[in-house]
Amino acid sequence: MIRPDLFSKNVLAKIQKKSSYTVAYQWDGMQRFPLAEDMIQYFDRFFVFDERDTVRYPHTQHIHNFYFDYLPENHEIKQDLFFVGTFMKDRIDELCRLSILFQEMNLNANINVIYNKEKHIRKYREYPIHFTRSGMSFEENMKNAKASKIILDFQNSIHKGLSFRVFEAVGFRKKLITNNSLVKNYDFFHPGNMFLLNGHNMDEISDFLAADYVQSSEEIYQRYSFSNWIQFLFS
Known part of the structure; x- marks a missing residue:
């Protein structure tokens, strides 16, 4: 799940109950979207964008962003x-x-x-x-x-x-x-x-x-x- 702060605790609890493994990625700083702090408990792994957040929230892990590699290789320069x-x-x-x-x-x-x-x-x-x-x-x-x-x-x-x-x-x-x-x-x-x-x-x-x-x-x-x-x- 990306941006778990957008979901209610009730929804996350139901997802957790139905799933054998849950992963979240908060792709903006936790300080910017503080509701995410309360959602960590519903996931087996909780990844954060801002490495400093791993100090504030010990149960999180840092991961960097990415680029989507499914677009065609050749693209006209405009x-x-x-x-x-x-x-x-x-x-x-x-x-x-x-x-x-x-x-x-x-x-x-x-x-x-x-x-x-x-x-x-x-x-x-x-x-x-x-x-x-x-x-x-x-x-x-x-x-x-x-x-x-x-x-x-x-x-x-x-x-x-x-x-x-x-x-x-x-x-x-x-x-x-x-x-x-x-x-x-x-x-x-x-x-x-x-x-x-x-x-x-x-x-x-x-x-x-x-x-x-x-x-x-x-x-x-x-x-x-x-x-x-x-x-x-x-x-």
Whole structure:
């Protein structure tokens, strides 16, 4: 079960009674969805996205995200760069600066920000960003990622972990621009493939994009796939 906090205790208790083995994955920080804390008791294994949650909740295990490996290998490139995310005050200014930079570099950048209040985004309307009240399906997001050369990723300050964007960049063989320093702790990290934003190095992005993508081993591509991820959960 993914996002067990969305179910009632009564439903989870019935599932537990009917099942010989139950596994949960809370794919957002427990602090963000605190109801999940009360659901740990209904599962044989309870995995969390934020590694710090394993300290707060000793009966949980950490696991990283993944990329879906069922999409066709070949995908036509339709844009240079892709980003989709909800409006967040702590990252919108940097995203706006990047959108101007990408425009100056003549990149075909598909940048999408989902918002719910017009007052939040009114002063940013002049930037080359697509503001929308409706999001896109997960599959549409993945297809956009596969149709791009570069994926842009921003860390959510609420929790600590790597988003799906990072693993999609790995699995789909895309270059990644991110401000999440945790990527350096993984075996797939390569400075030729992943550019770590630090607030002072935007002028180095053009050199990063000019360099060729560096292929990783097939073992690494397999390690972070959904096929491997789901096998691990039930092993």
